[in-house]
Amino acid sequence: MNSYFREKPYRIFYLGFFVLIYFSALLQGVTPLGSLRMPAYVPEKVRVDLGRSAQERVNGYFGENFLYPKGFRGAWMMNHGLLVLDNASPTDLKVNLGFRVFSYRQRTLRISAGRRVLKRSKLVEGWQTVKIPRLMLEPGELLLYFYSPEGTEDRTELGLGEDKEVSVALKDFNLEPVSDYTFREKARIAKQKAFDFINHINYVYTSVIAFLSLLIALALHAREALRR
Numbered sequence: 321m322n323s324y325f326r327e328k329p330y331r332i333f334y335l336g337f338f339v340l341i342y343f344s345a346l347l348q349g350v351t352p353l354g355s356l357r358m359p360a361y362v363p364e365k366v367r368v369d370l371g372r373s374a375q376e377r378v379n380g381y382f383g384e385n386f387l388y389p390k391g392f393r394g395a396w397m398m399n400h401g402l403l404v405l406d407n408a409s410p411t412d413l414k415v416n417l418g419f420r421v422f423s424y425r426q427r428t429l430r431i432s433a434g435r436r437v438l439k440r441s442k443l444v445e446g447w448q449t450v451k452i453p454r455l456m457l458e459p460g461e462l463l464l465y466f467y468s469p470e471g472t473e474d475r476t477e478l479g480l481g482e483d484k485e486v487s488v489a490l491k492d493f494n495l496e497p498v499s500d501y502t503f504r505e506k507a508r509i510a511k512q513k514a515f516d517f518i519n520h521i522n523y524v525y526t527s528v529i530a531f532l533s534l535l536i537a538l539a540l541h542a543r544e545a546l547r548r
Contacts, residue, residue, distance in 0.1 A: 331537070333533045333534070333536045333537035333540065336533040337533040337534045337537065364382075364383065364384060365381040365382070365383065365404065366381060366382040366386065366388065366395070367379070367380070367381060368380035368381060368382055368403070368493050369493065370493050370494065370495040371493070371494040371495055371496070373495065373496050373497060374415075374495040374496075374497075376408070377407070377408060377409055377413065377497070378405055378406065378407055378408065378413065378415070378457065378495055379405075379406040379408060380403065380404065380405055380406070380493060380495070381403070381404040381406070382395050382401070382402075382403060382404075383401065383402030383403065383404055383463075384401065384402050385397060385398040385399075385400055385401040385402065386398075386401050387480045387484060387486060389478050389479055389480060390479070392489075392491075393491055393492075394420075394489055394490055394491025394492070395489070395490055395491070396478065396480065396486040396488070396489045396490075397466055397468070397486060397487055397488050397489070397490060398472055398485065398486060398487060399467065399468050399469075399470075399471050399472050399487050400465065400466060400467040400468070401465075401466045402463060402464070402465060402466070403463075403464040403466065404461055404462070404463055404464075405417075405457055405461065405462045405464065405495075406460070406461045406462075407457040407458065407459050407460060407461075407462070409459065410459055410512060410513070410516040411459065411509045411512040411513055411516070412456055412457065412458055412459070412505065412508060412509055412512065413456075413457045413497060414454055414455070414456050414457070414497065414498050414499075414500075414501060414505070415455050415457060415495050415496060415497050415498060416451065416452070416453050416454065416455070416495070416496045416498055417451065417452040417455050417493070417494075417495050418449060418450065418451040418452075418493070418494045418495075418496075419449070419450055419490055419491065419492055419493040419494065420447055420448070420449055420450075420490070420491055420492040421441070421443060421447070421448055421449075421450050421488050421489065421490055422446065422447045422488060422489040422491075423443040423444070423445060423446070423487070423488045423489075424445060424473065424475070425445055425470075425473075426442070426443060426444055426445065427443050427468050427470040427487065427488070428440060428441070428442060428443065428468060428469055428470065429441045429443055429450065429466065429467075429468055429488060430466070430467045430468070430469070431450075431452065431464055431465070431466055431467075432464070432465045432467070433462060433463065433464055433465070434463075438452050438455070438464070439452050443488065454498065454500075456505075459512070466488075466490075468487040468488055470487070471487065472485035472486055472487050473485055473486065473487070
């Protein structure tokens with residue numbers, strides 16, 4: 321086989337093409353892909369400003385069951401609502417999440433992710449700050465469920481329309497990345513970075529080099545055929 325590829329100069333490029341394609345397929349088979357979580361279906365997504373430190377890393381959206389009065393830089397929630405945090409990076413990200421909450425009376429605000437309750441806050445009348453420290457965001461979307469068991473109340477002065485009752489208002493979100501990762505978390509992030517680098521090589525550089533090798537082989541092959 322070695323003598324075969326030494327006879328014609330273009331054949332080594334054909335060999336390189338098939339080796340690279342096989343190598344790319346092998347990497348694809350043994351290397352996990354990035355996050356496979358599909359974006360959540362939310363009927364309405366309204367962008368939330370999470371602060372400068374979160375720009376280009378995490379995007380935030382109000383989901384269902386929020387109302388937006390004119391001139392108010394935030395949202396009023398019914399008795400429950402959904403906040404979407406989208407980690408655009410290929411690795412885990414630990415953050416401190418804070419925001420301000422307004423209530424017309426004493427009530428409870430429960431925040432959960434799936435079945436895990438992250439925070440239970442006892443709200444008083446007026447504005448107060450709520451913080452969720454050391455929140456780990458995996459690549460993709462994290463759905464935060466806000467719930468107030470005391471129910472809603474009619475506040476016609478807000479101008480939200482007929483039959484629109486609310487519980488609390490949310491605004492001034494701030495998301496700050498933190499750096500106090502445990503050893504296990506650091507190891508997981510290093511593994512995610514390695515897989516992302518391998519996948520990037522697999523799907524971009526390997527394909528480009530293989531395609532160029534094939535073009536060179538075809539050009540040399542055509543040149544030799546025209547000489548005959």
